[in-house]
Amino acid sequence: MSALKHLFSPITIRSMTLANRAVMPPMGTSLARDSMVTEANLAYMRRQASSGVGLVITEIAAVHPTGCYGSDQIAVYDDRFMPGLEKLARVVHEAGGKVALQLHHTGRENFFLLQEGKAIGPSAVRSLVYGMAPQEMSLDMIREVVASFGTAAARAQAAGFDAVEVHGAHGYLLTQFLSAISNRRKDEYGGSFRNRARFMIEVLEAVRGAVGEDFPVLLRVSAEEFIKTGYTVEEMQGILPDLVRAGADVIHASIGTHGSPGGITSAPPEYEPGFNAWRARRLKEAAEVPVIAVGRFTDPAEADQVIARGDADMVAFGRQQLADPDYLKKAREGRPEEIRKCIACNQGCIERVMFEPGKSIRCAINPETGQELIYPRGPSKKPRDVCVVGSGPAGLTTAYEGARLGHRVSLFEKEPRLGGNLFYASRAPHKDLFAGWLEWLIKQVRSMGVEIHTGVHVTGTLLKEGDWDFVVLATGSEKIIPEVPGGQMNHVHDAWQILDESVAVGKDVVVVGGGLVGMETADFCAERGARVTVIEKLDQSPVPKITSHGYMLHRRLKEKGCALLLGTSLAEIRSESVVVVKGGEEQVLTPTDQVIMAVGMKPCDDLSRALDTGGIPYRVVGDAVAVRRIIEATEEGARAIWDLG
Secondary structure, three states, rough: HHHHHOOOOOEEEEEEEEOOEEEEOOOOOOOOOOOOOOHHHHHHHHHHHOOOOOEEEEEEEOOOOOOOOOOOOEEOOHHHHHHHHHHHHHHHHHHEEEEEEEEEOOOOOHHHHHHHHOOOOOOOOOOOOOOOOOOOOOOOHHHHHHHHHHHHHHHHHOOOOOOEEEEEEEEOOHHHHHOOOOOOOOOOOOOOOHHOOOOHHHHHHHHHHHOOOOOOOOEEEEEEOOOOOOHHHHHHHHHHHHHHOOOOOOEEEEEEEEHHHHHHHHOOOOOOOOHHHHHHHHHHHHOOOOOOOOOOOOOHHHHHHHHHHHHOOOEEEOOHHHHOOHHHHHHHHOHHHHHHOOOOOOOOHHHHHHHHHOOOOOOOOOOOOOOOOOOOOOOOOOOOEEEEEEOHHHHHHHHHHHHOOOOEEEEEOOOOOOOHHHHHHHOOOHHHHHHHHHHHHHHHHHHHHOOOOOOOOHHHHHHHHHOOOOEEEOOOEOOOOOOOOOOOOOEEEHHHHOOOOOOOOOEEEEEOOOOOOHHHHHHHHHHHOOOOOEEOOOOOOOOOOOEEEHHHHHHHHHHHEEEEEEEEEEEEEEOEEEEEEEOOEEEEOOOOEEEEEEEOOOOOOOOOOHHHHOOHHHEEEEHOOOOOOOHHHHHHHHHHHHHOO
């Protein structure tokens, strides 16, 4: 405790005293139904509050029908939502925490309302995210929405919340008014930065007027817009005194919008923990109120130092909460090495919610998150002898969950090391977080008593002779090596040989395959000084720039001078050149002293037939089913064990 005295010290904000300075910031869950709080919402929030975090801020709650993203988002614009909101506040209090309801309006960043022509914004300017324009808000609509924030705040107070937070960040309605990119108005709500801040100020005044002087009001802002021609930290500093006078007791200093490059609002691994703390300090210098720092925090010790330096008064742990809700307890008890640290992959918490309609929040490395209602606490009433074949993310997660629930687990891996293909993936630039999680997971299964066998090629005979109650095939995937003239030459290698450094990187390299394996291998080679050309037969990159990692990977390769040739097929490999076909015409890439095959993976499942004939209950999980992401592997591995009962 003494080592983290700053993080674990209390702080008082008007009528609310927090036990510590750790904050769980708002994160969308898509667990609501008809905008009502569900049992899934409550179970999720109960688990998160059990972390001991000082303040929990809920996911966005719509203050007006014109600003509700969808029916899986909670709302607060009508009294019919009150019973669920009351339960939401209660479960946090029962866990010993304090809770704020975040008040939100999407403005133009609302795909469904944009499609219907019903989305509103300060001006009829196209969304940078969706490419469609909203209706420009009339003065009457502005007054109506401002009033709705106040009414929503009063409901939150009546429902038992300890505070409210006004969402003025990330490109939603309040930011849209603040930004010259989206606000082209000619009236008192447009023009100068101070005029564009008028809407935010009036919202805060409405909220303060509705809740009185003792009730805490937080304001989340993007400290800077982080986009070309967007507003700056210096401009935000200039209006902070006005925002505080209008009613803000705390400034929650985030960054960027959903239209900013690189997914900065949920920063990928390329950004160091605490990267945004300096902006929090700048805002703190301009306003005599507490400031919350945001910025990929995973380590309580680092957060403690941020507070000790005076950069901020509190620190938000967003995705880290999802990866390990017990991280604060482990830190307080002197067990920081046991913290499962977020790998900033965004697969379950961002990409799943935003890009996969109908799906709710998950965490790629913690299958409990978002599945609290079905997550078995254990131990199992009927422990089994379980055999797990394969030690990638699916196999290791299966072994972890099996041991946690009291099953007797044996894990087999054909390679001398554990980790499967995740080991190779973690070798790429900025993927050391993956290596850290892999190391953590291996340490956990060892400490939990899993019987581990490496260097063992499992056969059907071995499985039949093992007398297992249940077998999980997590055999992963195997590399695809295309047959091509010259493919057997000595300077032709595969990506795995490069990534594990059993083969040195050449000087003039051609990577065959522009998927994730190929792009990351190209990045690996470029970082070591190679001149790299990537050829990909598809006309569009298989690595979408819409994801944070995809954007950063494309940008980095471009900055390093790598060439990406799309719609290009490999025809022949020669001793010092490569022949490709693009648009029906042959081209020769020269000089080339190394060719790296990275055309992808295919499922590896050659044991199912033996288990079928042997009558042994089994489940196939992860890439052995289909080559996908970490999140599918871990969830399938966990569910295989959970379904045993």
